[in-house]
Amino acid sequence: MPPRRRKRLDPALFDLPVEKIKQGCFTDRYFQRTREILKSDERDPVVVLQVSAKSAGYLSGIDESVALLKLCSDDWSALTVHALYEGDRVEAWDTVMTIEGPYARFAHLETLYLGTLARRTRICTNTRLAVEAARPKPVLFFGARHDHWSPQAGDGFAAFVGGAQAVSTETQGSLFGARGVGIVPHALISAYGGDAVVATKKFADHVQPDVQVIADVDYHNDCVGTTIAVARALEGRLWGVRLDTSENLVDKSIVPAMGTFKPTGVNPQLVWNVRNALDAEGLGEVKVVVGGGFDAARIRAFEEEKAPVDFYAVGAAIMNDGRFDFTGDIVTVDGKAESKVGRELRPNPKLEKVK
Numbered sequence: 001m002p003p004r005r006r007k008r009l010d011p012a013l014f015d016l017p018v019e020k021i022k023q024g025c026f027t028d029r030y031f032q033r034t035r036e037i038l039k040s041d042e043r044d045p046v047v048v049l050q051v052s053a054k055s056a057g058y059l060s061g062i063d064e065s066v067a068l069l070k071l072c073s074d075d076w077s078a079l080t081v082h083a084l085y086e087g088d089r090v091e092a093w094d095t096v097m098t099i100e101g102p103y104a105r106f107a108h109l110e111t112l113y114l115g116t117l118a119r120r121t122r123i124c125t126n127t128r129l130a131v132e133a134a135r136p137k138p139v140l141f142f143g144a145r146h147d148h149w150s151p152q153a154g155d156g157f158a159a160f161v162g163g164a165q166a167v168s169t170e171t172q173g174s175l176f177g178a179r180g181v182g183i184v185p186h187a188l189i190s191a192y193g194g195d196a197v198v199a200t201k202k203f204a205d206h207v208q209p210d211v212q213v214i215a216d217v218d219y220h221n222d223c224v225g226t227t228i229a230v231a232r233a234l235e236g237r238l239w240g241v242r243l244d245t246s247e248n249l250v251d252k253s254i255v256p257a258m259g260t261f262k263p264t265g266v267n268p269q270l271v272w273n274v275r276n277a278l279d280a281e282g283l284g285e286v287k288v289v290v291g292g293g294f295d296a297a298r299i300r301a302f303e304e305e306k307a308p309v310d311f312y313a314v315g316a317a318i319m320n321d322g323r324f325d326f327t328g329d330i331v332t333v334d335g336k337a338e339s340k341v342g343r344e345l346r347p348n349p350k351l352e353k354v355k
Contacts, residue, residue, distance in 0.1 A: 011067030061120030127162025138165035240287030
């Protein structure tokens with residue numbers, strides 16, 4: 001019995017500006033001119049265009065690319081598309097998608113699907129690397145503040161495909177039915193005169209009972225003291241605390257132990273100090289979340305030192321690390337091999353026809 005086909009996202013979920021895309025508003029001008037030339041010359045070659053990954057990673061953006069072709073090509077029924085799936089592992093120069101059909105009908109979309117694949121694959125791959133470093137501990141995707149707001153839906157889905165357990169905005173979770181999660185931010189503490197206890201209680205009173213209350217406890221650079229004060233005041237309502245000490249500061253609890261490790265920012269000793277203080281108070285159920293400058297390598301270092309972290313919050317590293325470029329190349333024209341040297345057809349048996 002053949003394996004069950006995996007599902008792709010409904011193209012309508014991406015809320016694409018279809019008319020503007022069809023007009024070429026987001027297309028590199030040279031592709032738009034190519035399209036115009038072919039149409040004016042009444043030349044309509046049937047091509048196979050091959051989309052390839054330039055580096056290894058975990059693929060994302062493929063469902064969005066399919067959506068672009070389905071909704072924004074001149075005639076989807078004239079095209080035959082084969083593609084991999086979200087989250088598939090790809091090696092350098094693997095073919096991830098082929099598009100067969102009259103070229104002028106989809107020439108204006110190359111800029112869009114290549115850019116989509118590059119961005120989403122970067123986020124998916126960086127998330128997967130962080131998740132693998134943290135496993136079995138969860139990774140939270142807090143990337144919204146590190147980029148423009150407009151790509152949040154696809155970015156959140158890419159992080160989800162990469163293994164992130166949660167996202168921070170409603171839009172980031174919109175493609176897979178998740179709600180944004182968050183913390184008691186420093187701004188709320190400031191608004192209540194620097195009183196982390198009052199701010200956290202106000203937060204807990206405002207949200208629904210099923211919302212996890214996670215307090216920022218580094219506001220006064222005293223993570224242990226603030227953690228215990230907040231935990232006592234919330235009487236079992238506190239789900240977790242987040243440590244986000246500035247990389248330029250040394251937490252109050254770390255000062256006595258300085259001398260054998262890098263004391264600034266969030267470090268394994270600080271996590272131990274908070275964990276031990278919670279346990280001494282009989283608050284073993286309160287989770288410890290760490291954030292601020294974490295990437296896969298730093299997570300791995302914390303895990304090697306067996307730091308008692310419960311959750312890792314990762315943002316900038318997922319958004320910005322590495323390059324995951326893709327290229328689109330015509331490899332046949334009207335049934336005959338025709339391509340730039342070095343970009344010949346490379347069949348990939350893992351591709352499946354898109355319905």
